[in-house]
Amino acid sequence: MAEKSETGLPRAVMIAWGMEEAPQRGPSRGLSHERIVAAGIELADAEGLGAVTMQAVARSLGFTTMSLYRYVSSKDELLLLMQDAALRLPERARLPEGWREGLRAWAELVRDAYRSHPWVLGIPRGQSSVLMPNSMWAADLGLGVLADLELDMEAKVGTILVVSQLAASMVELEEDLAAEGLLATTAAGSALLGEVITPERFPHIAGLFATNARAGGEESGEDLPVIDGGTLGVDDEFGLGLSLIIDGLERRVARSRV
Amino acid sequence: MAEKSETGLPRAVMIAWGMEEAPQRGPSRGLSHERIVAAGIELADAEGLGAVTMQAVARSLGFTTMSLYRYVSSKDELLLLMQDAALRLPERARLPEGWREGLRAWAELVRDAYRSHPWVLGIPRGQSSVLMPNSMWAADLGLGVLADLELDMEAKVGTILVVSQLAASMVELEEDLAAEGLLATTAAGSALLGEVITPERFPHIAGLFATNARAGGEESGEDLPVIDGGTLGVDDEFGLGLSLIIDGLERRVARSRV
DNA sequence: ATACACGGTGTATGCCGTACGCTGTCTGCG
DNA sequence: CGCAGACAGCGTACGGCATACACCGTGTAT
Numbered sequence: 001m002a003e004k005s006e007t008g009l010p011r012a013v014m015i016a017w018g019m020e021e022a023p024q025r026g027p028s029r030g031l032s033h034e035r036i037v038a039a040g041i042e043l044a045d046a047e048g049l050g051a052v053t054m055q056a057v058a059r060s061l062g063f064t065t066m067s068l069y070r071y072v073s074s075k076d077e078l079l080l081l082m083q084d085a086a087l088r089l090p091e092r093a094r095l096p097e098g099w100r101e102g103l104r105a106w107a108e109l110v111r112d113a114y115r116s117h118p119w120v121l122g123i124p125r126g127q128s129s130v131l132m133p134n135s136m137w138a139a140d141l142g143l144g145v146l147a148d149l150e151l152d153m154e155a156k157v158g159t160i161l162v163v164s165q166l167a168a169s170m171v172e173l174e175e176d177l178a179a180e181g182l183l184a185t186t187a188a189g190s191a192l193l194g195e196v197i198t199p200e201r202f203p204h205i206a207g208l209f210a211t212n213a214r215a216g217g218e219e220s221g222e223d224l225p226v227i228d229g230g231t232l233g234v235d236d237e238f239g240l241g242l243s244l245i246i247d248g249l250e251r252r253v254a255r256s257r258v
Numbered sequence: 259m260a261e262k263s264e265t266g267l268p269r270a271v272m273i274a275w276g277m278e279e280a281p282q283r284g285p286s287r288g289l290s291h292e293r294i295v296a297a298g299i300e301l302a303d304a305e306g307l308g309a310v311t312m313q314a315v316a317r318s319l320g321f322t323t324m325s326l327y328r329y330v331s332s333k334d335e336l337l338l339l340m341q342d343a344a345l346r347l348p349e350r351a352r353l354p355e356g357w358r359e360g361l362r363a364w365a366e367l368v369r370d371a372y373r374s375h376p377w378v379l380g381i382p383r384g385q386s387s388v389l390m391p392n393s394m395w396a397a398d399l400g401l402g403v404l405a406d407l408e409l410d411m412e413a414k415v416g417t418i419l420v421v422s423q424l425a426a427s428m429v430e431l432e433e434d435l436a437a438e439g440l441l442a443t444t445a446a447g448s449a450l451l452g453e454v455i456t457p458e459r460f461p462h463i464a465g466l467f468a469t470n471a472r473a474g475g476e477e478s479g480e481d482l483p484v485i486d487g488g489t490l491g492v493d494d495e496f497g498l499g500l501s502l503i504i505d506g507l508e509r510r511v512a513r514s515r516v
Numbered sequence: 517a518t519a520c521a522c523g524g525t526g527t528a529t530g531c532c533g534t535a536c537g538c539t540g541t542c543t544g545c546g
Numbered sequence: 547c548g549c550a551g552a553c554a555g556c557g558t559a560c561g562g563c564a565t566a567c568a569c570c571g572t573g574t575a576t
Contacts, residue, residue, distance in 0.1 A: 008447030017454050026522030027572045054564065066565080067524050075564065122382060127434050131451065136460060143462035153466070155498060162424065162499035165431075169423035176384050189266030193389065196275050202394060204401035208411070240413060241420035244506030251505045284553025285541040312533065324534080325555050333533065 010128040011073060012080040017133055031063060033071055033081065040082045041117070049119040052079070079123045084132035086117035095145055100246055102145035103163065107242055110138060111167040121172045138164070150253055159249060163242065170238040177234065268386040269331060270338040275391055289321060291329055291339065298340045299375070307377040310337070337381045342390035344375035353403055358504055360403035361421065365500055368396060369425040379430045396422070408511055417507060424499050432492040 007014065014020050015033050022029075039060050043052050054075055058065045072078045089109055095102045114120060129135055142160040149156065190209065199206040265272065272278050273291050280287075297318050301310050312333055316323045330336045347367055353360045372378060387393055400418040407414065448467065457464040 007450055009450060017451075019450060019454070023522060025520070025572095025574050027524080027574095029523070031523090053562080055562085064525055066526080069565075070523060124380060125434060129434070133454075136455060136463060140460040140463040147462055154494070157466075158495045158498040159502070161431075161495055162427075162502065165424065165427035165499075166420065169420075169427060173419075173423075176382075176387070192265055192267060192277060193275075196277070196391075197394060202398040204405055205394060205398040208415075236412070237416045237419055240416040241423075241503070244417070244420065244510070245499070245502045246506070247509045248502030248505035251509060252502070281553060283541095283543050283551075285555085287554070289554090311531085313531085322556055324557080327534075328554060 009131070010080075012077045012084075013128050013131045015072075015077075016081055016084050029070075031061065031067065031071055035061060036068060036071055036078065037081045037085050040078055041086055044082065044086075044119040045117060049122045052082075054078075080126070080128060080132070083120050083123045083125060083129065084134045086120050087113050087138065088134045089113060089138050089141055093141060095141075099145055099149055100250070103142075103159075103246060103249075104242060106142050106145050107163050107167055107238075109141075110164050111171060111238065113138075114168055114171040115174075118171060118175045121168060121175070149249075150257055151249075155252070159245070163245060166238065166241050166245070170234055170241070173237070174234040267389070268338075270335045270342075271386050271389045273330075273335075274339060274342050287328075289319065289325065289329055293319060294326060294329055294336065295339045295343050298336055299344055302340065302344075302377045303375060307380045310340075312336075338384070338386060338390070341378050341381045341383060341387065342392045344378050345371050345396065346392045347371060347396050347399060351399060353399075357403055357407055358508070361400075361417075361504060361507075362500060364400050364403050365421050365425055365496075367399075368422050369429060369496065371396075372426055372429040373432075376429060376433045379426060379433070407507075408515060409507075413510070417503070421500070421503060424496070424503070428492055428496040428499070431495070435492065 007019075009019075011020075020033070036057065039057050040052050043056055043060060054068055055065045057078070058068050068078070072081070093106075093109060095105045095109075139157075139160055142163070143156055146156045146159065194209055197206050197209050265277075267277075269278075278291075294315065297315050298310050301314055301318060312326055313323045315336070316326050326336070330339070351364075351367060353363045353367075397415075397418055400421070401414055404414045404417065452467055455464050455467050
């Protein structure tokens with residue numbers, strides 16, 4: 001699917017690693033991959049991924065749409081480059097010593113990266129993503145935290161992967177919920193939901209809705225958001241998931257040490 | 259962002275719960291939400307999310323494009339409906355008794371749902387997703403597994419959420435990797451990568467590449483895929499993540515019990 | 517000096533979602 | 547019983563998108 005140059009690597013990977021030999025002949029270039037990618041990121045940060053069109057990127061650089069194609073072979077390729085560039089973790093990150101705190105800090109780092117460029121989550125991360133420089137660096141940083149742990153490499157890689165996926169998922173969820181102020185449901189809507197989410201059909205989850213639905217009569221007047229995802233903030237969900245993983249990891253280490 | 263009817267609920271939610279009162283006057287309807295959604299799912303299953311266009315869906319039903327808009331107010335709304343419909347878990351799922359095995363089985367159920375309709379992952383799941391019937395049912399089922407656990411509701415909801423996100427992430431990863439046969443990198447490409455992924459710059463991860471890169475000289479002849487994501491299959495990554503979470507959960511319960 | 521590789525541009529194509537207005541149909545009200 | 551009006555399905559049209567292609571001017575390797 002992703003185009004490969006004759007090197008066997010997707011072109012986006014080549015570009016991101018700076019392995020793209022600059023042409024020798026012809027006029028000097030007025031643009032660069034870096035500038036194009038930066039322009040795309042700026043646009044995405046300001047107005048979302050939907051605002052990133054070839055035309056918009058080119059215009060913001062003062063060039064025509066088609067000029068971009070001298071540097072990037074498709075929009076998808078540009079998006080891949082933007083994705084990697086946006087996920088750059090600090091070069092010299094100071095992480096706490098112990099692996100527990102270290103992993104926690106690393107997770108926070110990854111999460112912050114997603115948080116400051118949430119649109120990244122809207123880009124399908126193909127197989128090439130793993131080969132990109134910043135993705136590589138993030139993985140290396142994470143593995144460094146677990147370096148001294150008595151665990152085989154596979155499990156370490158798996159852990160890093162799971163934690164980073166957790167971070168991504170939570171940021172995505174966070175964005176979704178923020179998009180319209182919580183699960184903004186008015187009292188009227190909540191009452192409607194209460195009619196179908198009955199204890200008979202949903203024995204375990206109905207409770208979460210019933211309490212609030214009952215309170216929202218006609219008199220409350222205001223259109224309060226009634227449901228808020230179980231009153232547990234996304235922040236805490238992230239912390240919980242992370243804690244579970246860390247605890248689980250600790251136990252696994254302890255068991256293997258025997 | 260998501261349009262709300264005067265009930266305060268997004269229209270997609272209303273439709274999915276069957277709360278959309280059918281019109282009284284006028285000709286009888288030749289279509290239905292169900293048929294449209296089913297047609298969309300069929301298309302997505304067969305040719306991917308990209309093949310789902312209003313025109314294609316309409317054509318597959320023998321109607322014109324614009325007729326769909328009598329049932330669905332936008333393509334996004336249709337995608338939301340497809341997402342929920344595709345994630346239906348079996349109504350009468352028999353899950354193992356113990357919460358550990360039960361949670362594992364539930365996770366497998368969720369994962370299978372994503373697996374049989376991977377395109378669902380390409381649909382941004384907005385805040386309304388949580389209010390959709392099948393999403394609700396999945397959550398209820400999951401909470402049922404944890405019902406007897408001595409844990410506050412918030413933590414249970416959090417667990418369910420984290421596990422389902424894990425399942426989604428792993429299926430997505432799985433799809434990405436399968437898209438082009440592993441991280442299909444030829445020996446030549448791997449050698450190139452070896453030049454930039456040096457032990458100095460990537461002390462912890464370089465090892466994963468070095469071993470293979472060294473082997474791939476000119477003589478090997480074949481263009482073998484050299485890197486495969488750390489030799490750990492996505493299947494195992496999922497199992498690992500799940501184990502970590504379950505172990506972590508067990509510990510949390512034990513600790514709170516004192 | 518010159519051939520030609522290459523940068524930037526303008527134009528054109530085809531696909532997309534969807535707004536709008538039309539025609540014909542069915543129903544609840546008078 | 548009849549009719550106004552709500553509603554189904556359709557055709558047309560528009561604006562936006564990614565991108566193929568032909569063109570011209572530029573600068574370097576020969």
